[in-house]
Amino acid sequence: MPPAPGARSIASGGRVLILTLTLITLTSSLLATDPGPGSIAPPTLIMVNDLDYDNGESLTISWVPSLDDVPGQSEVVAYRILRSSGGGQEATIGTVLAGESTFVDQSVNRDSAYVYRVATIAANGGEGYSLPTDAVVPNREWLNWDLVWLFLACLVLGGSVVFFIETARRGKKLFVRKIAGLEAIDEAIGRATEMGRPILYIPGIQDMDEVETLASLTILGKVSRQIADYDTQLFMPVARSLVMTAGRETIKTSYLEAGRADAFNEDMVRYITDEQFGYVAAVDGYMVRERPATIFLLGAFFGESLVLAEMGNSVGAIQIAGTARPPQIPFFVAACDYTLIGEELFAASAYLSGEPRQLGSLKGQDVGKGIAMAVILIGVAAATIAELTGSGFFAGVVSTLQNVFTTR
Amino acid sequence: MSLDIGVWIGALLTLGIFSFLYRDNPFYKLCESIFVGVSAGYWFCVFFFDNMVRKFYFGVFPSEAGIEPKYFLIVGAVLGALMLTRLIPSIGWISRWPLSFIVGATAGLYMMLFFVSNGLNQVADTMLPLYRETAGGDFDPAETLGTILVFIGTFTGLIYFFFSKEHKGLFGGAARVGIFFLMVTFGAAFGYTVMSRMSLLIGRMDFLFRDWLGLLG
Numbered sequence: 001m002p003p004a005p006g007a008r009s010i011a012s013g014g015r016v017l018i019l020t021l022t023l024i025t026l027t028s029s030l031l032a033t034d035p036g037p038g039s040i041a042p043p044t045l046i047m048v049n050d051l052d053y054d055n056g057e058s059l060t061i062s063w064v065p066s067l068d069d070v071p072g073q074s075e076v077v078a079y080r081i082l083r084s085s086g087g088g089q090e091a092t093i094g095t096v097l098a099g100e101s102t103f104v105d106q107s108v109n110r111d112s113a114y115v116y117r118v119a120t121i122a123a124n125g126g127e128g129y130s131l132p133t134d135a136v137v138p139n140r141e142w143l144n145w146d147l148v149w150l151f152l153a154c155l156v157l158g159g160s161v162v163f164f165i166e167t168a169r170r171g172k173k174l175f176v177r178k179i180a181g182l183e184a185i186d187e188a189i190g191r192a193t194e195m196g197r198p199i200l201y202i203p204g205i206q207d208m209d210e211v212e213t214l215a216s217l218t219i220l221g222k223v224s225r226q227i228a229d230y231d232t233q234l235f236m237p238v239a240r241s242l243v244m245t246a247g248r249e250t251i252k253t254s255y256l257e258a259g260r261a262d263a264f265n266e267d268m269v270r271y272i273t274d275e276q277f278g279y280v281a282a283v284d285g286y287m288v289r290e291r292p293a294t295i296f297l298l299g300a301f302f303g304e305s306l307v308l309a310e311m312g313n314s315v316g317a318i319q320i321a322g323t324a325r326p327p328q329i330p331f332f333v334a335a336c337d338y339t340l341i342g343e344e345l346f347a348a349s350a351y352l353s354g355e356p357r358q359l360g361s362l363k364g365q366d367v368g369k370g371i372a373m374a375v376i377l378i379g380v381a382a383a384t385i386a387e388l389t390g391s392g393f394f395a396g397v398v399s400t401l402q403n404v405f406t407t408r
Numbered sequence: 409m410s411l412d413i414g415v416w417i418g419a420l421l422t423l424g425i426f427s428f429l430y431r432d433n434p435f436y437k438l439c440e441s442i443f444v445g446v447s448a449g450y451w452f453c454v455f456f457f458d459n460m461v462r463k464f465y466f467g468v469f470p471s472e473a474g475i476e477p478k479y480f481l482i483v484g485a486v487l488g489a490l491m492l493t494r495l496i497p498s499i500g501w502i503s504r505w506p507l508s509f510i511v512g513a514t515a516g517l518y519m520m521l522f523f524v525s526n527g528l529n530q531v532a533d534t535m536l537p538l539y540r541e542t543a544g545g546d547f548d549p550a551e552t553l554g555t556i557l558v559f560i561g562t563f564t565g566l567i568y569f570f571f572s573k574e575h576k577g578l579f580g581g582a583a584r585v586g587i588f589f590l591m592v593t594f595g596a597a598f599g600y601t602v603m604s605r606m607s608l609l610i611g612r613m614d615f616l617f618r619d620w621l622g623l624l625g
Binding site: 150153154157174175176177178179208209210211214242245246249271272273274275277278279281282284285288289303306326327329330331333334341342343344347351362363366368369370372373375376377379380382383384386387388398401402405406407 | 425428432436437439440443444445446447448450451455491494503504507510511514515518520522523524527528529530531532534535536537538539540541559562563566567569570571572573574575590591593594595597598600601605
């Protein structure tokens with residue numbers, strides 16, 4: 001017997017529905033509800049959705065609000081979400097206000113099956129319970145396909161970095177423009193040497209899990225190598241114990257490279273305290289008493305940046321500062337002789353070292369910036385044309401580009 | 409005037425730190441040493457009980473039934489213990505392993521964070537039309553000007569931070585526009601932050617004049 005008109009689409013929809021049932025469960029309808037105690041109407045069409053591309057750690061419960069949940073004149077005050085698992089006792093896992101129709105359960109385990117009910121709670125204490133849903137098991141997805149564009153962007157950027165590293169290794173000279181603050185390092189160290197005064201190196205107040213601290217220590221390696229050559233006194237107060245260890249290792253390596261292992265002293269790097277302004281009080285005291293000729297302020301800084309930079313300025317030291325924290329850069333610009341702004345801090349280590357790996361990384365990032373500039377130009381042009389002409393094509397171009405570059 | 413010994417100690421230490429505004433002096437040195445010593449000891453206790461006791465000990469040996477022990481914390485404890493090998497010069501080199509782990513893991517974790525928040529999302533949010541209209545369909549000059557400034561500032565700022573080309577000619581001119589935008593931003597941030605520092609000073613003055621001297625109601 002031939003299928004009835006529409007049966008094909010129904011069968012197709014049925015297949016989709018069966019597939020979807022692993023994630024979505026439709027359990028009740030307007031007619032299939034359990035009023036429960038009281039006379040308030042229960043919510044209907046309770047749906048349980050497993051969140052896509054997660055670790056199997058959340059389920060979203062949604063429903064059609066109670067017929068008594070009328071905005072402005074509602075008898076309903078809230079909805080109570082109840083959950084049971086493995087035939088166990090049902091328990092309330094959350095409550096949302098009237099008018100809302102979703103609840104995210106983030107207290108699930110991915111190997112367990114869960115059954116939900118949603119109850120309407122009335123102002124007079126009455127309750128209306130929906131029928132229970134089918135059991136739903138949250139799934140873990142191994143790949144997050146929402147991030148496929150991010151993956152491709154990383155491939156492009158990573159590929160560029162590898163390409164330029166290999167290019168540098170083959171001996172090709174890679175150009176990096178001059179960075180004023182770094183050009184002054186020789187002058188600053190030479191000045192301290194001539195004046196017979198110490199150099200103060202402040203690596204910020206953050207720990208080794210801060211990328212600016214890592215950049216600072218890389219620069220420290222180059223700076224301390226030069227200081228070892230000049231046989232100048234170096235002092236580095238730190239606010240984190242791990243930075244003390246890493247700083248000592250860095251300076252020791254530099255002194256060994258310079259053939260001045262005898263001149264290295266672990267007291268060059270000294271832990272002060274983790275307390276932000278306790279650290280500042282000690283470093284300011286050092287500045288006033290020892291009057292360093294040169295001060296490096298490179299790393300992650302917060303409210304102490306101006307206090308340190310002002311004090312360094314007042315003792316007449318030449319100061320080279322750098323941080324990637326926008327709120328602190330103005331203080332360095334105002335009080336220091338040279339300031340590495342934002343990414344210049346990260347570029348500094350590559351510039352100073354001239355190592356293929358670091359230069360290649362810097363060049364690869366420039367490729368990324370070039371792509372970003374091109375995309376911004378195309379996107380802005382397309383958005384402007386779409387706004388002026390109402391063109392659907394150009395609006396589509398903008399929408400596509402924004403989807404590709406948006407990762408929340 | 410307060411009769412609370414704690415307030416008196418706080419007030420005298422505050423004045424001792426303020427005395428640095430005149431010049432370095434023994435009173436300041438005393439307050440500085442107390443500040444550094446007390447805070448270092450305080451943070452030692454905080455870190456020890458927070459990490460060693462609360463996170464590690466109670467993580468591996470849960471005090472309540474039904475909580476799964478977190479044995480992976482032992483990896484962190486071993487790495488931490490390896491840091492102490494620095495105290496024995498002959499095997500001190502082992503302390504570089506945990507350091508390498510921290511540096512490598514940090515770089516890897518932050519790479520994605522910075523790439524997404526400072527890179528991709530910024531590009532997406534800059535793709536705005538340079539011609540804006542109001543809800544009624546009329547030309548909106550304020551929104552249009554704002555969008556144009558965002559576009560020029562972002563684009564020329566990127567040029568400034570492009571390290572592979574010398575800042576000369578047209579490229580150099582665009583980079584100068586970029587640094588101009590940066591400086592305007594810094595100026596605004598400077599004023600904003602100075603005001604927040606003033607509130608810190610006001611807080612200290614309030615402590616001295618209200619809590620200590622009782623001159624304010």
